[in-house]
Amino acid sequence: MEARIAELIPRLRRYARALSISGLPSDGLVRATLERAGQELGGAQTRSDLRGWLFGLMHDVYVRSLAGIEEGGLANDGSPPGSFEQVIGELTAGQREVFLLVTLEDMRYDEVARALNVPIGTVMSRLSRAREKLRLRLTSQARLRASK
Amino acid sequence: MRPARPLPVGEAELHAYVDGQLAHDRRAAVEAWLAAHSEDAERVSAYRLLAEQWRAAYEPVLAEPVPRALATVLLPRAVSRFPRRAAIVAALATAGLGAWALFEADHVPSSAAAEMVRRAAIAHAVYATEVEHPVETWAGAKAQLLAWLSERLSMKVDAPDLGAAGLSLMGGRLLPGDKAAAALLMYEGASGQRVTLYWGPEYRQAQETGLQFGRRDAPRVYYWLDDECGYAVASADLTQQDLQRVARLARDQLEK
Numbered sequence: 001m002e003a004r005i006a007e008l009i010p011r012l013r014r015y016a017r018a019l020s021i022s023g024l025p026s027d028g029l030v031r032a033t034l035e036r037a038g039q040e041l042g043g044a045q046t047r048s049d050l051r052g053w054l055f056g057l058m059h060d061v062y063v064r065s066l067a068g069i070e071e072g073g074l075a076n077d078g079s080p081p082g083s084f085e086q087v088i089g090e091l092t093a094g095q096r097e098v099f100l101l102v103t104l105e106d107m108r109y110d111e112v113a114r115a116l117n118v119p120i121g122t123v124m125s126r127l128s129r130a131r132e133k134l135r136l137r138l139t140s141q142a143r144l145r146a147s148k
Numbered sequence: 149m150r151p152a153r154p155l156p157v158g159e160a161e162l163h164a165y166v167d168g169q170l171a172h173d174r175r176a177a178v179e180a181w182l183a184a185h186s187e188d189a190e191r192v193s194a195y196r197l198l199a200e201q202w203r204a205a206y207e208p209v210l211a212e213p214v215p216r217a218l219a220t221v222l223l224p225r226a227v228s229r230f231p232r233r234a235a236i237v238a239a240l241a242t243a244g245l246g247a248w249a250l251f252e253a254d255h256v257p258s259s260a261a262a263e264m265v266r267r268a269a270i271a272h273a274v275y276a277t278e279v280e281h282p283v284e285t286w287a288g289a290k291a292q293l294l295a296w297l298s299e300r301l302s303m304k305v306d307a308p309d310l311g312a313a314g315l316s317l318m319g320g321r322l323l324p325g326d327k328a329a330a331a332l333l334m335y336e337g338a339s340g341q342r343v344t345l346y347w348g349p350e351y352r353q354a355q356e357t358g359l360q361f362g363r364r365d366a367p368r369v370y371y372w373l374d375d376e377c378g379y380a381v382a383s384a385d386l387t388q389q390d391l392q393r394v395a396r397l398a399r400d401q402l403e404k
Contacts, residue, residue: 018205
């Protein structure tokens with residue numbers, strides 16, 4: 001089980017990197033997620049959907065971490081204007097999660113709903129809002145560039 | 149009975165279409181809708197572009213080495229780790245090396261790669277210091293050596309030409325890996341510096357890694373994994389820069 005989780009670490013890191021906003025170190029998210037996973041592994045359960053379970057744990061960690069950070073001032077948090085980090089910062093946390101799980105992880109909508117523990121209708125409305133906000137940024141796509 | 153009028157296409161279906169999650173029997177209806185509604189068609193292509201941009205921007209994270217602090221979070225703690233280390237120390241003591249305790253990888257992208265780096269480092273430490281029997285079969289019988297190793301590893305084992313780095317093939321040997329056979333080729337330079345190339349087919353993985361730095365302390369290790377085999381180039385004699393050059397030289401010939 002630990003080996004199968006280890007194989008998923010690069011994907012957890014990718015998601016955390018894209019999800020993270022400044023002031024929230026992305027590897028810290030991964031670390032806290034893995035620690036949670038380690039604590040819960042003690043149970044005898046076999047995880048048929050290991051990926052969904054891990055991304056669900058990261059969701060819990062993420063939401064808790066954000067509670068400690070002032071939401072709202074995120075758009076102007078010092079990220080380079082037009083960077084992926086800054087653009088994603090304009091979405092709500094829930095929109096960010098849904099958009100990134102669907103886009104980076106190719107998760108099915110029902111898997112996203114389970115991982116985030118929300119109804120599938122909420123997944124769809126968040127996805128729709130996230131994409132509309134991001135689409136409006138496409139006009140400035142030339143300025144979009146990756147940042148760590 | 150008249151055929152049922154197709155249901156109008158909803159917002160959720162446009163997204164499902166973008167994400168390849170649309171029910172098969174709705175595909176034609178959505179495509180017809182998009183053909184008739186250019187604004188929605190533009191949104192769909194914008195959404196696809198967004199997905200491509202985000203994937204491209206974050207794809208490189210997958211190839212980054214996993215920081216050690218993360219890779220070790222889930223390792224079984226002292227209880228199960230200690231006997232393994234003790235076993236390594238014991239094995240090395242018998243090999244006349246004394247208590248050279250730790251052969252751990254510095255940068256650990258996966259537990260499989262870390263294990264291979266550790267094995268390659270141990271193999272180097274044990275055999276490169278051998279005076280009488282550094283190799284099992286000498287390079288004089290290179291063709292037979294490579295044919296034999298290829299047969300035992302069930303893949304084509306080749307000896308890259310490292311002459312450009314002043315190294316020539318001494319020979320090689322068969323090694324036990326974790327669950328399968330591995331091979332070690334040894335090279336030597338004019339001043340006696342030794343470099344080993346470890347072949348571990350059991351560490352292969354679909355996702356190629358590119359050349360990675362695996363171990364800082366001597367023996368230093370560079371490695372890469374592809375879908376056929378895991379490879380590690382180790383040396384206790386070369387500087388990191390020189391070893392990297394040698395590893396590149398080897399990889400360029402093996403990955404072409």
